[in-house]
Amino acid sequence: MKDIVKLYPKPSSPCNCMNIRRASRAVTQFYDATLQPSGLTITQMGLLKVIDALSAPSMSDLAAAFRIDRTTLNRNLKPLAEGGYLQLQRGQDARRREAVLTSSGRQALREAQRLWNEAQQTMADYLGKDDLQQLKSILSKLEAMVP
């Protein structure tokens, strides 16, 4: 097993948390830069994608699907609603507020996904198959650390 431990530069911090935060910033910057022509950030693209996949999800539905704090979600949707990418409407249950994509939102999503493919491929090539698989696996495990 030892022979698969690759020798990349040591992380500049001993702190596991700071290390993952730095890497997260770097990857986010890369994806955001690649998606730039679409006018969406990677977070926004992710949100539109989840909304597109679900059927008029409520705020809580979205927060759960996106695994993000409900109040954070609330704020993240704001620029998308103001930009005309989605509409927010009351549900049958008047407490619910449901999100649906506009045609403008679907179009932006398509364009962003085209660019996303590039970013995803570039990152896959950069990491290589094994590291990418390892990364996915460990990130998934880390997510499960917190309820």
Next chain:
Amino acid sequence: MKDIVKLYPKPSSPCNCMNIRRASRAVTQFYDATLQPSGLTITQMGLLKVIDALSAPSMSDLAAAFRIDRTTLNRNLKPLAEGGYLQLQRGQDARRREAVLTSSGRQALREAQRLWNEAQQTMADYLGKDDLQQLKSILSKLEAMVP
């Protein structure tokens, strides 16, 4: 090599970027919760630690050492300065603004580091030696993706 690919739950998103962002949020929440009694977040502890390690670093020095955008650093230092954890003073070169810890800052750092040891150990135990090593290695590689 295949036999070391552990079988954790699949990540909930196909997007490498969203996956690392979610994991980063989870780990950050865990560290912040553990550090809570110290009154510092993990980001703030990291900043105090870097300032403590360097000698009256300038804003740009800190940004480079912490690998964060200079303007982000500027804003991150604000609550620490207002909280009396550090002082900001002009350098010989009047363009430079230099950071030094106060005794209050050094004390908070010590307390935070005590708690940080716990968090770090818990995470190491949770991931296990091999995954932790792999993670460090891959995160370091990811960081290098962006100049």
Next chain:
DNA sequence: ACAATAAATGTGTATATACACTTAAAGAAA
């Protein structure tokens, strides 16, 4: 010395994040 340039920092604006608290609506209990 003066002008041009470079370097260090700060500000405006905008998104991303989450905790504590509040409000509004639906459902349950009396």
Next chain:
DNA sequence: TTTCTTTAAGTGTATATACACATTTATTGT
């Protein structure tokens, strides 16, 4: 039906993040 409770959502506040632009000070070229 009226009250109690639970559930869904929103707000206040605060930190974290970075890009585009502005300001200040030092350095360099003439």
